Amino acid sequence: MTHDTGTTEIRSNTELPARRSDIELVTDDHLTLVGELAEPLDRPARGTIVTLHPLPTAHGFMDSHVLKKAAARLPALADIAVLRFNFRSVSSPRGTSEGTFGDGESEGFDLRAAVTDVVDRGLPTPWLVGWSFGTEVILKHALEHVESGRGAGVVLLSPPLHRTSDDELARWADVDVPVVALVPEQDDFLQPDEAARRFAIAPNVRVVPVEGAKHLWVGERYVRIVLDAIADLVVPGSAPLPTHLPA
DSSP states (O other): OOOOTTEEEOOTTOOOOOEEEEEEEEOTTSOEEEEEEEEOSSSOOSEEEEEEOSOGGGTOOTTOHHHHHHHHHHHHHHOEEEEEEOOTTOEETTEEOSSOOOTTTTHHHHHHHHHHHHHHTTOOOEEEEEETHHHHHHHHHTHHHHHTTOOOEEEEESOOOSSOOHHHHHGGGGOOSOEEEEEETTOSSOOHHHHHHHHTTSTTEEEEEETTOOTTOOSHHHHHHHHHHHHHHHSTTOOSOOSEEEO
């Protein structure tokens, strides 16, 4: 497909304009976590996402590429505020969060601190977007936020369901917010057929197979699928997101 010479393509490393603030989150067990809030540059946010990154012991952090690209693009393209942070013990160029890895248990405090921060700032009620390990933290700990009206919905990217028990999954059967699982066709840990079986215990979870994708969503095509799906859920009608901008 050809494009006018007056446009420029949004590429992997494109960072679009936004108000970007370094933030600190303080957990109920008295740890300080580091993060960033990216907001639309010159207008109010129409939606908010809190992102929960992949496994710290496998190099997951707030800059894991899909989450970094969400923060780079969604404020400008869909008026979505994006909060990213490092789970306890995790380092990134932004800094190091205090504490030790909790294997998905004590990270529930980290999630609560992030949701509280968004609520205290008066931003739109957040959607919770977890990737891999981040989905386990959501499934274990996010019900309190959904049930209290502090969670507008959930997006699960590449849920491995390693740490999530059937009992924990079953507790999601009665939630009244959208819960959407994007499951890569070629995922290393949980592929669509098995995901459909596991999530059958909570039939309101919508399992969306993504043809050709892998656990890490490598490739601009798959990043765009993920960001379009998130944008359309958080700010309906905002997808498909532009792939080119005026030069």
